[in-house]
Amino acid sequence: MNTSYSMRITIVLFIIGIMMAVLYNTVQQPVERDTRDVWEIREELSQEKKRHSELLKEIRTLNEVMKRYESIAESSPEVAIKETIARLEESVGLTPYQGPGIQLILKPSPEAIALGTTLHPVPPALLMQLVNTLYEFKATTIAIDNQRLIQTSAIRDINGKTTVNGKPLAMPPLSVQVGTLNIEDAKKLKAQLEASSIIDSFYLDDVLLEIGEPQEDVVIVKYADAVKINYLQQLDKGD
Amino acid sequence: MWLPLLGLLLGLGLGLLSDMQIPVIYQNYLSIAVLAALDTLLGGIRAQLQEVYDDKVFVSGFFFNVLLAAGLAFLGVHLGVDLYLAAIFAFGVRLFQNIAVIRRILLVRYDERKKVRKTTNNHKII
Missing domain, CATH: 1.20.5 (Single alpha-helices involved in coiled-coils or other helix-helix interfaces)
Structure with a gap:
């Protein structure tokens, strides 16, 4: 085979390769279209x-x-x-809270009592949903069954028991205290909770969610344990 | 034989690794350019096999075809006629024709080589 021919073919194939690769890159990553109205x-x-x-x-x-x-x-x-x-x-959350807020009571539903269904602890997923809903509706402070929720609080199932901050929850009825910035927020929170689907979610698990009246003086306990900071490090001075 | 393949791999590798991209609106032009380049390449290979290969024709054909195809597509966009379809059709047909010719030439050569081998073997036996 002629060398000049072979070189020409090589160069042409090199160019074709680059073009194909560029085309491939372009086709693979289409620019995301902004479809918002x-x-x-x-x-x-x-x-x-x-x-x-x-x-x-x-x-x-x-x-x-x-x-x-x-x-x-x-x-x-x-x-x-x-x-x-x-x-x-x-x-x-290391100091007790005293201020405006509302109190929620989780009770076994009347049907469950009438039928004599066995009581189960409130499932953690449901409590998480409640907490998320509360924070969404501008709650500032929350305590479930006198366990104050802080940034690192965990709601989870340990050996079949629902725990908050590692402490097992009592069977229903139990109370959830919610603090808000002011009494208006508390009123709004109550209205929003009543309109939301969270009550139905609880009802499916045989728990009745009662929403108390907004109060000026809700007392919420402080976080009892020491806060563990395992992964935070102090920055050097001046940083 | 290996040099052209190496060229292709080098080009592909360079293009993929450098993560080069072109705006989506120019995608059509590039795809037509790739088609034109492939057509020229196969034309060149065919010419070599038919022993009518000419360096100038090959190189000028490569660039000219690529530019013409992209230009035709560009013109089509501005005239509102899908002229790039014409380019795709023309190049596509030629591509298949070239491949068919190459295949035939290779088959003929293969047969000839077989015959030659047979006759030499026969000579040896005699």
């Missing part, structure tokens, strides 16, 4: 705006804290630090 985009925009305002609010509070630090630092830095620690503990 105006309404969806508007909704997203409003969500982003909300987030924006929340971030601004956060920046403002942090600025205030900084100013307070600056003013207090000279006289007594200890007070400022203690204040911060108290606020952080409150947000984590």
Whole structure:
């Protein structure tokens, strides 16, 4: 075979290879089309705006804290630090909560009582759904059967018993305390809960979810154990 | 024999690994260009087998066909006529014709070689 012919064919095949590969890449990864309609985009925009305002609010509070630090630092830095620690503990859930909120009662349903069905603990999936629904409706603090929920709380099944924070739940009836930012939020929460499908979900498991009246003074216990932080590390100074 | 295959693999590897992409609107042009390139390639192989291969014709044909095909598609888009279909049809038909010719030539050569081998064997026996 002629060398020049062979070289030409090689070059042409090389070019064809590149073209095919580029075509393959293009066909394999089509550009994702934006199929949202105006309404969806508007909704997203409003969500982003909300987030924006929340971030601004956060920046403002942090600025205030900084100013307070600056003013207090000279006289007594200890007070400022203690204040911060108290606020952080409150947000984590290490202090008892007292404020507006509502109380939910989980009871066996009347049918279950009438038929004499054996009582089962409330399934963890259902409790998780309840907690998610509550947080969705702007609950700030939740305690299930006097177990305060914090960031690392787990609701799960251990040996057939539903546990919260590793402590087994009592059989129904049991209470769930929910704290909100203000009494208006508590009222809204009650209305939203009543309208949501969560009551039906509980009813399917023979549990009756009773939603109490909004109260100004709900008391929620603090998280009893020490918070375990296994995977967090302190950053070096200045980072 | 191995050099062209190596070229193809190198091209494919380079294209896939570099993750090059073109805008979706140009996808049509590229696919037609690939078809034109394949057509030219097979034409070249056929010419070599028929012993009428010419370097200039092959190289100019390659670039000219690719550009013409892409140009035709471009024109088609702007005129509102699917001219790229014409290119696909023409190249497709030629592709099959070239392949058929190549196949026949190879078959004839194979038969001839067989005959030659037989006759040499017969000579040896005699």
